[in-house]
Amino acid sequence: MDNLERKKERGLITGLVALIVIIVILALIGLFMLKPEPAIIQGQAEATQVRVSGKLPGRVVEFMVEEGQSVRKGDTVVHIYSSLLEAKMFQAAAMENAAQAQNEKVDRGTRIEILNAARDMWNQAEAGLTIAKKTYERMQVLYEKGVISAQKRDEAEAAYKSMQATERAARSQYEMAKKGAQQEDKAAAAAMLNVAKGGVDEVGAMLEDSYLVAPDDGEISDIFPNVGELVSPGAPIMNVLRLDDMWVSFNVREDLLEDFTMGKEINATIPALGNKEVKLKIFYVKDMGSYAVWRATKVTGQYDAKTFQIKARPVEKIENLRPGMSVLVKE
Numbered sequence: 001m002d003n004l005e006r007k008k009e010r011g012l013i014t015g016l017v018a019l020i021v022i023i024v025i026l027a028l029i030g031l032f033m034l035k036p037e038p039a040i041i042q043g044q045a046e047a048t049q050v051r052v053s054g055k056l057p058g059r060v061v062e063f064m065v066e067e068g069q070s071v072r073k074g075d076t077v078v079h080i081y082s083s084l085l086e087a088k089m090f091q092a093a094a095m096e097n098a099a100q101a102q103n104e105k106v107d108r109g110t111r112i113e114i115l116n117a118a119r120d121m122w123n124q125a126e127a128g129l130t131i132a133k134k135t136y137e138r139m140q141v142l143y144e145k146g147v148i149s150a151q152k153r154d155e156a157e158a159a160y161k162s163m164q165a166t167e168r169a170a171r172s173q174y175e176m177a178k179k180g181a182q183q184e185d186k187a188a189a190a191a192m193l194n195v196a197k198g199g200v201d202e203v204g205a206m207l208e209d210s211y212l213v214a215p216d217d218g219e220i221s222d223i224f225p226n227v228g229e230l231v232s233p234g235a236p237i238m239n240v241l242r243l244d245d246m247w248v249s250f251n252v253r254e255d256l257l258e259d260f261t262m263g264k265e266i267n268a269t270i271p272a273l274g275n276k277e278v279k280l281k282i283f284y285v286k287d288m289g290s291y292a293v294w295r296a297t298k299v300t301g302q303y304d305a306k307t308f309q310i311k312a313r314p315v316e317k318i319e320n321l322r323p324g325m326s327v328l329v330k331e
Helices: 002-033 083-108 112-145 150-179 183-208 254-259
Strands: 040-053 058-063 076-081 211-213 218-223 236-253 265-270 276-287 305-314 326-330
Touching (some): 076 236, 236 254, 236 276, 236 326, 254 305
Antiparallel strands (some): 040 326, 058 076, 076 211, 218 236, 236 305, 265 276, 265 326, 276 305
16 A cells, blocks of 8 residues: 555656656747847948939930940930020020121221321321421511511411411321221220120030030939920939949837947848848938837837938948848848
8 A cells, every 4th residue: 555655656756847847848948939030120222323414495306325324424325405595596696796797897997988088188287287387487587587577477477386286186087087996985896796705605505515414434224204305404314323332221220229330340141142241331320300210109118219220331342232132230
């Protein structure tokens, strides 16, 4: 009887121990299984886009490139025709021709017939002055000899002085005719010509924008209008993607921000490149505003967490990295 009871006790103890062992094993397995997976923060590759737009309204005549094509800075990419600007150029050229004609007319000065007449009047006055001078000199000699009276000598002297004034006036008229228009008239005509030329140059500069060029080396990512469509000044025509200026952008909740400080290097993988491991350096950290806040689900014990945008550049160039590719960082 005692042996039977002891066997029962040993069986109970053995079963209890086994149960405890099983419970411990299950607890360890559960603890291992419930261990949280590392958080994965997903970002994407981005690149600088340079927009191509023109200054003039017009119609797209021809594209010299297509989407996906590589271009160099200064390559012609599109031709825009503006009938309005062509009309303005015709008008500006006509105004320049009119101003040029007016300027040439002023520069030519007085007509040759008027100039010849003024010169003849001066020559006539010079001849009269010569005769009046000789007459006065004779009268002076005769007066000194007592042959004529003082009145006769004075009359000859007055005639001589009058002819001097007449000669000076005739000479001034000839000089004025020879010089032509006044200096102020010439300056005004020259200024009007310069204004007209400036108008032509202005329209010409705008016409140069009818052929738009690539502002930088890169790849044509988007072309917005079609051939034949009208475009307005400043309207985007296409985008040039600068593949030499790429970075990765992440959105990170602020409770995870400790591992994403400015200037820190982080490890990441790119699934599209066979989970290639790369190293990135953070150069930009900024909150995304109230629209990107993680709201607390409990009244107490939690707080609203802001979302920050993180930008990081590859430490080394990554071959075949394209904008839009996912980039993963394990937290």
